Amino acid sequence: MTAAPLENAEFRRLVETHRQRLYRLAIDLTGDHDEAQDLLQEVFVRAWRGLDAFRGEADAATWLRRITVNTFLNTRRSARLELVRLESDGSAPEPAAPEPARDPADARRIQEAIARALDGLSPGERTAFVLRHYQELAVLEVARAMGVAEGTAKSLLFRATHKLAGRLAHLQTETLS
Numbered sequence: 001m002t003a004a005p006l007e008n009a010e011f012r013r014l015v016e017t018h019r020q021r022l023y024r025l026a027i028d029l030t031g032d033h034d035e036a037q038d039l040l041q042e043v044f045v046r047a048w049r050g051l052d053a054f055r056g057e058a059d060a061a062t063w064l065r066r067i068t069v070n071t072f073l074n075t076r077r078s079a080r081l082e083l084v085r086l087e088s089d090g091s092a093p094e095p096a097a098p099e100p101a102r103d104p105a106d107a108r109r110i111q112e113a114i115a116r117a118l119d120g121l122s123p124g125e126r127t128a129f130v131l132r133h134y135q136e137l138a139v140l141e142v143a144r145a146m147g148v149a150e151g152t153a154k155s156l157l158f159r160a161t162h163k164l165a166g167r168l169a170h171l172q173t174e175t176l177s
Helices: 005-030 033-049 060-089 107-119 123-134 139-146 150-176
Strands: none
Touching: 005 033, 005 060, 005 123, 033 060, 060 123, 060 139, 107 123, 107 150, 123 139, 123 150, 139 150
16 A cells, blocks of 8 residues: 555654654553564554544544554553463463562662562553553543543553552552661
């Protein structure tokens, strides 16, 4: 499929306009620069392919955010299926236990603990949490971005928050010591 030159220029502007915001979302979702770059590349490929279907009824930022979230969730589902296949063979490595934060004043250690805690969430929980707390979307916007009902988004946020609170409680205990 080749696009007209005007469409190429418009798409280039769309990419340039939204690249940084989508990269921040991708890094928040994946927790890794290389994975975020790969995710972003796939997002723009999907956006290019779906350009004809974009009717302009939604804001371009909303449309691209939705593609990013869906691509992330699909990637995680595929990775989880692959892990299940590996585990059934008995060849999957044991996950490493998270290293406790020894110095709560050290911001880097705390960030690493948060990243590990986020890694322990399901893809849906992580996505809902990132959209709500890192991207600062309202719950209804989180639901729309994820393509789920508002109640489902609230449930995902509730579970994510409780899991994170449990996994990060040691930081508060260490800070008080």
